[in-house]
Amino acid sequence: MEKLLTVNNLNLNFNTFKGKNKVLRNINIDVNKSEVLGIVGETGCGKSVLALSILGLVPKPGEITGGQIYFRQKNLLELSDKELENIRGKNISLIFQSPMSALNPVFKVKKQMMEVILAHSNKSKKEALKEALRLLNLVRVPEPESVLECYPHELSGGMAQRVVISMAISSQPALLIADEPTTALDVTIEKQIIRLMKNIKEELETSLIFISHDLEIIKQIAERVAVMYAGNIVEIGDCNDILNSPIHPYTKALIKAVPSRIKRGQELQGIEGIVPELIDLPEGCIFESRCEKSIAKCKEGSPPKLKNVSENRYVACFNFEG
């Protein structure tokens, strides 16, 4: 399969007064053409930062200290700002968590959509307006004409997210990154948006990176899943394989903690302990302090690397090293 995006040994620090916060460490992922890669992990594990670093939008004081991000054989980290601006929105688009704050409150939907369309094409204003209507129809917005005349605060959350999605796909990007696009929405709308994203992915043949902390959502949309913990990827594999037979102890614990798998009356299962500080990294495996299967090797030396355990399946755990 053709690889669209390859992230190679990506390292990212946030330089704070306390020291270097090593938020991403040796991240390796790749996304194939027209595939949905899910990224799951708990809050603060670096999912969103990873998404932003692909677009070169890491906020200060974040700093990429090593690695490469190849998009169509071009290393995005070596491009100039101008070249990146051309790739953003045109080839890679990002959909944000809260649709209401992703739209500028002082402009009508029409102006914001046309701005994006005109930025990446040489259409006339009339054609852009037509295109905006077509896109709104594509994301199944009822009465697109009146939505265009609305200000963002006049839209519901689900409607606003549809508008945001339609803007993100306006130039048919090869890669769409959705950073928890349904977190701010209620459950019924969440279902609709996920179905919509699936359809769009089929229709436009884009690749999709879908970031979420919710395994249930990932299950509905992703083909492959990467599990992140404290700035590391601990396991990558096909979605079904990972959810049905997790290998890494963290993935196992995460799946056990999903509330819908627990019967009524049973106590909810959490993961003991807390995520360690990323400034003074402990030696060995980062998950060691919370791991049930910790062995002597986990407590010292360098952290485990992703190892191929079966076809398409990579795990970073000393327990499964040959």
Place this chain on the structure above:
Amino acid sequence: MMKSNKYKYIYKVFLSNKLSVIGALIVIIFLLVGFVGPFIVPYSPETMDYSNVLSAPTFKHLFGTDEFGRDLMSRVVYGARVSITIGLIVILISRIIGIILGIIAGYSGGVFDDIIMRFVDLFMAFPPVVIAMVIATIMGGGVKTLIIALSISMWTGVARLARGETLSIKQNEYILSTKAVGGSKFHIMWHHILPNILPPILISSTLSFGRIVLSTAGLSFIGVGVQPPIPEWGLIISNGREYIVSGEWWLVFFPGLAIMITVMGLNLLGDGLRDIFDPKERKL
């Protein structure tokens, strides 16, 4: 359908505050007087009449006449035009400089921010009167001097306001999402930040207008601003002050009243506008 409601709402909020309505009325009258007043006053402000000097208010000369027999009412009415012209030009110059530098400082941060804001500190360290006197010494008094001096001392406040607003607006996700669809720095500053910071700038402009009217009068009074024979309120007061002791009160009273009412009207209007744009400050 939403639109008419919105305007109705603004209308209602504005009308609910009696003081801001009074302020708006005063400002409208001030502007009317400034624009059409000079065409309807019966005397030219510069025609002298030595047979009728220092006349107390009569029906022929409602505000009385000055030491050259000039009609004081015509002079005060012309004074409104002078104040409006100077006010608008200073507002325009100081807003343009302040907004541009403020947005650049707030959005770029880092070295740009430091350089621009230290410049602001530098200019704020000198009171407007001192700046005006320095410039007056260099280029001589006059309207030009006044405009330059006031613009120099007024852009700093705007720059700080624009910078502060920019800092808070740039945190919003729609700025990040504009970047994510490929928006350039200039595009974001011009199309996304500028429209968002205009309401507070507008409010501050109304309030500054009042300050400019006051400063113009003040600086002209001490002689570094508008020069005679231009009928300017501060200048009229300055000329008339020697006659207070001999009982010719109208020479300082009417221009003084004009300054007071105008500045009050502008301030009340500014407060009313703030209520509309900033619901958090609204009195219930």
